[in-house]
Amino acid sequence: MKNSDPNRAFTMTLKESLDECMEALDLFLNNHFSESLERLRPRVNESMYHALIYATVLEMQAMMTFQHDDITNAGNTMKSAQEVCQRSTVLATFPLRGTVQLHAEVCYAECQLQRAALTFLQDENMVSFIKGGIKVRNSYLIYKDLHSFIKSHSCPKGPSHLHLEGGISFGIGAFNLTLSLFPPRILKVLEFAGFSGDKEFGLSLLHDGATGMNLRSLLCALLLLCYYTFLTFILGKTGAIFLFFAGRTEEIRGNIDEAVALFEDGCKAQQAWKQFHHMCYWELMWCFTYKQAWKMAYFYADLLSQESRWSKAMYVYMKAAYLSMLPKEEARPFGEDEVELFRQVPTFKQKIAGKSPPTEKFAIRKARRYKASSPIRLPVPALEMMYMWNGFSMISKRPELTEGMMQTLVEAELNEFSVDDRCVVHLLKGLCLKNQGHLQAAEDCFKQVCASEKKIKFDHYLVPNSLVELSLLYIEQGRRDEAIKILHRAKHNYKEYSMESRTQFRIHAALAKVKADPGEEEDTHL
Template structure:
């Protein structure tokens, strides 16, 4: 949408709340993949403009919360409410990424709370018998399902003590309810069906395993993927998630083919390729093809800004798996690479990612002139990577 041939869509984003929201959402997704400060700022400004467009269509006297008993909102005003709430949620996410200071966290927190309150009021409204149902009511319901589902699922993943505090503050963190809302939204063929599906697929194939809460989610992911893959057989994002499902099941060759197809399916967003490269790196790790795994780690270290410390650590780890007599690609040396790892430390939302902390801690062994080498650095990392699910290649096969 940001290309010249889509200029009409960009122009409509100044007048249409849905064009504005979708355009800003695309820029947000791009910013999260590039992780470039300028892209994040641009996406944040565009989302703010989208919020202002939505505001023009809202009830002038304060929106849904101030609706009188006999003073119903029009369908347009209801859609403005749900679009406005979604803009707030996206802006909060971009605020957390853009700045690391306490003021930004407070501002982001206020946006999250305001968004949640609007979604909560909208959910009660669409569930009521008196709800106005215009010709586009299903898209309104889809928007509410996305918001309520996203909040409940995300908050349910927080530690129990923090979740109790959030519930005391009026938030809800019911995982099953959140999943049911997102599934309803994903299968309803509305404007936000794909967003609901993508959030569920992220949970089923990534978050549930990272957090150690997932058993059986792969089957749910495949069930959810089936209609989308039939509708979009060359859809890059759905090829990616299909590959991820095969990888989790241990079908590594099938996963490699799907990830490679995902890279071939589109060339507009190079950053999407980086997601595939990361998974391909692990697939070749499971196959013990160290040079191929190194190749993808090297590509990531050159092209991606997400976690260069981890990419360089993995390059060094793969070189460590090669025999001493075997030549190293590009003349790299594992000891030199390990020593470089701490120089690439970064912070996201004010904190260093756990994966980078892991890499930096292990790389410290190589600081001395006579380094204390890690015995099997790939095994150390792969154990952490697969420990939450037993169907991937058992780590002991690497010894």
């Protein structure tokens, strides 16, 4: 006798799809990237899970390459996946909101969430964060509704229920964790639109999702790794991508040699996906910057300039910066000249979704100093860019590396420089002194930059960033009220300077650290 339950047929198909997608993800984790995509591709137009996971892998690639073609391809593929999910919600009506319907809803919401992530990838301007957040309001509401529904007694249970729970944990967890990191003013706008951000709740859901045997375990684990390895510490060692995160962990701990070994192992682990290599090259470049091994850092910047299309302007700028740190009499690799390289930087300007990356804008502006026939040399360009990527915190536990940086900065002070350049050196010296425990001397350095505010002509980012560093120094000393006052000054009094959005996020993080009432900001204009 034939089975007369249409939903049973759908459930069996759903189980097959989930099993095959789990196998594809297993291939991905074991560095078989092409095989993973090949396993998924034949059913991307009929199976919501094949479509979603296929698009997710392409989005991971786009997030690593920053290449416009990859971003566009991932966006189009994710849009197609969303249409497959939408068709599944129409087909799956046996019974009303049965198993397949629920899976189709969570897949649809996930497609919207990932399409928003691509929007954020294209531009880190705060307006884009708001637009992206509003764009996925429907996704968030679907997740919230599903989260309530699966807790109810009316939710159908079955062999695929763990995958459904994992998908909802990923979505609700990702929203709560991400939104909790937003500055208060943006969060107020998003809360008005129906969003909320609870960091601990988000982390707990992601931990639940990561530890379960479900399709979203990988995504939950990767999101947690991204969070912890860039903000706190965690260690994981499996495939190439986990070797990368392990390297980041050692880098954050100040174990630079161990980090180098892990990044090199990550490169050796697979050869199919060069973008993993580029991620490792980038971190290796900074590891050798911390060690002041300028030629090795130059070597990885050169590799990136040849192989990666994320920002050739940035890579060429870093090549020039490293060469400029070498003694004048020392031979340059490949016979290259830093002045000529600096002059090339603006020619590599690119636009992603109509805008240039902020770090690229910064590099191009600094490189303009070398346009003249008699260029005005930058004092310590490699260390200045290292600060922009928060590198001084990486060496805070390595006294010998901090001492090496300090010697370089003291030598730079012997040269004749403009007020802007002297302030750059003061800011960086302050960071080294802080790492060495010379807190009063560090405070004096940061205050010297602020005292020079009216004399600074070009590097207007220096004063708000010096205020942030001063506030963090005060927080360490327990001077909470002084820190809050300075943070509010940095937040309200300075606009339209280089890398402003990053500085604003640092201000928000510092205020959150001292648990300052966000409402205080409205009344404080110093």
